[in-house]
Amino acid sequence: MEEFEVSDASKKTKTIYISTIFSIALVLLMLGMLGLILVHAKNLSNYVKENIVLNIIVDEGAKETEILQFQKELNANQAIKSSVYVNKEMAARNLTNDLGEDFVNFLGYNPLLSTIDVYLKADYANNKSIDALKANIAKNPIVKEVIYQSSLIDMVNKNINTIGLIILGFAAILLIISIALINNTIRLAIYSQRFLIKSMQLVGATRNFIRKPFILVAALHGLIAAFIAILILLGILFYAQKEIPEMIILRNYTEFGIILASLVGVGVFITAISTSFAVSKYLNLKIYDLYR
DSSP states (O other): OHHHHHHHHHHHHHHHHHHHHHHHHHHHHHHHHHHHHHHHHHHHHHHHHTTOEEEEEEOTTOOHHHHHHHHHHHHTSTTEEEEEEEOHHHHHHHHHHHHTSOHHHHHSSOOOOOEEEEEEOGGGOSHHHHHHHHHHHHTSTTEEEEEOOHHHHHHHHHHHHHHHHHHHHHHHHHHHHHHHHHHHHHHHHHHTTHHHHHHHHHTTOOHHHHHHHHHHHHHHHHHHHHHHHHHHHHHHHHHHHHHOGGGGGGOOHHHHHHHHHHHHHHHHHHHHHHHHHHHHHHHHSOGGGGGO
């Protein structure tokens, strides 16, 4: 009969631990997805900014060698990520493909001018930096005009900042909720062990001696939960990239590694701290309070 009771208690304890691990794993999964959203939001922001084009119209009398030399000077500028030289013939071919008919034959000449399309680094994709760059570029004698959409840049930066603040606010709220959920889950698991904790204390065990095994087990559970969350997260990412191939531009193994390592750290840290507080609570209670 006694063996049956011990076996039954052992099964209940294992069930509690398993449910605790999966509960923590789900919370960590939410945190991991939020972390990826934050990282992707920054990457998407940079991607959008770095695809804003600054069109430099080259004077018709400029020589090819002068244009190529000017392009080299542009590429050396710290604000410029890359540039693309489009000569008159290439511009005509591109426009012909867009229109679906050869406008050069219709007009009898090519009215287009050579251009250099400049792509800026994300940190310099704002009107203040672009105005300074535009003024510097316009000084070159082969430059006829510099064109960019200032209203578009303002709108992009404004929207990105607004979305960023919303995501950060949501991240802070979710982090607080996640910590609270993990803490409550741990407290419920420790609640089932409250009589064991008090029994150890009554036979003379020190507080640290009692806390240590609980904290180690909790840290192990946090580690297992983190790995479960990571596996699910990697599965979601694999499926998402399979269904949306364009997401390849967001792939950054360093950032993914930081997020996954953070999940392990958060899982172990929160479970260990929550367990320490929960055990201390029952160590401080009187025996008759354990029945409440």
